Amino acid sequence: MISVVILISGRGSNMASLLAAVDAGTLPVRIAAVLANRPDAGGLETAAAHGVPTGVVDHRQFAKREDFDTAMAAAIDAFSPELVVLAGFMRILGEVFVRHYDGRLINIHPSLLPTFPGLHTHRRALDEGVRLHGCTVHFVTPDLDHGPIIVQAAVPIIDGDDEDTLAARVLAQEHQVYPLAVRWFAEGRLRLQAGRVVLDSPQTSSGALIAPQTCAG
Numbered sequence: 456m457i458s459v460v461i462l463i464s465g466r467g468s469n470m471a472s473l474l475a476a477v478d479a480g481t482l483p484v485r486i487a488a489v490l491a492n493r494p495d496a497g498g499l500e501t502a503a504a505h506g507v508p509t510g511v512v513d514h515r516q517f518a519k520r521e522d523f524d525t526a527m528a529a530a531i532d533a534f535s536p537e538l539v540v541l542a543g544f545m546r547i548l549g550e551v552f553v554r555h556y557d558g559r560l561i562n563i564h565p566s567l568l569p570t571f572p573g574l575h576t577h578r579r580a581l582d583e584g585v586r587l588h589g590c591t592v593h594f595v596t597p598d599l600d601h602g603p604i605i606v607q608a609a610v611p612i613i614d615g616d617d618e619d620t621l622a623a624r625v626l627a628q629e630h631q632v633y634p635l636a637v638r639w640f641a642e643g644r645l646r647l648q649a650g651r652v653v654l655d656s657p658q659t660s661s662g663a664l665i666a667p668q669t670c671a672g
């Protein structure tokens with residue numbers, strides 16, 4: 456069974472969805488640790504309640520971004536994980552850090568990348584009037600919210616949506632696709648090869664589009 460370290464910055468609902476999948480027996484990984492860059496990240500309590508070791512590398516203690524990256528990498532590597540999972544981790548990670556975890560660092564982002572990298576994705580999707588929004592799981596590259604796409608889930612934008620209703624619809628999909636992507640990796644069916652995703656899944660032969668059942672709302 457592979458071991459996984461999860462990085463969070465906030466409430467950690469995606470992290471909780473991974474822990475729940477492990478508990479349910481549908482995600483064959485060992486969550487070795489949950490690490491945060493903020494001591495007040497709410498998800499730390501959830502992880503501790505699950506008996507998962509937690510740690511904080513407070514970015515405010517580091518004058519230079521690279522020094523934070525080095526300290527965070529040391530904290531991660533103490534657990535020797537096969538996979539590092541960014542789950543609402545809101546710090547930009549430098550090139551040295553990203554290269555160190557080449558092929559074993561994944562992120563979830565609340566938009567259909569490459570549209571809407573960065574912050575306020577739901578507001579921007581509403582402002583642009585797109586009809587389809589969603590979330591993306593991808594391998595991490597040094598560019599923010601960028602990298603080879605593993606799986607996406609699309610949701611419709613419905614008349615009357617506001618940022619909160621849209622965020623909730625997307626988040627429900629995030630909680631489906633992240634455990635799925637981690638399971639593919641754990642089962643050896645997903646890897647990065649020459650900068651491209653190779654996915655051997657019974658459901659799809661390449662990067663998957665999950666068309667959710669939320670189309671009715």
Ligand code: GAR
Pocket residue numbers: 463464465466467468469470542543544545563564565573600626629
């Ligand atoms: C999630 O929507 C995740 O996709 C997003 O932060 C939220 C964290 O929620 N991540 C990013 O925007 C990364 N660029 P959570 O703490 O409840 O999982």
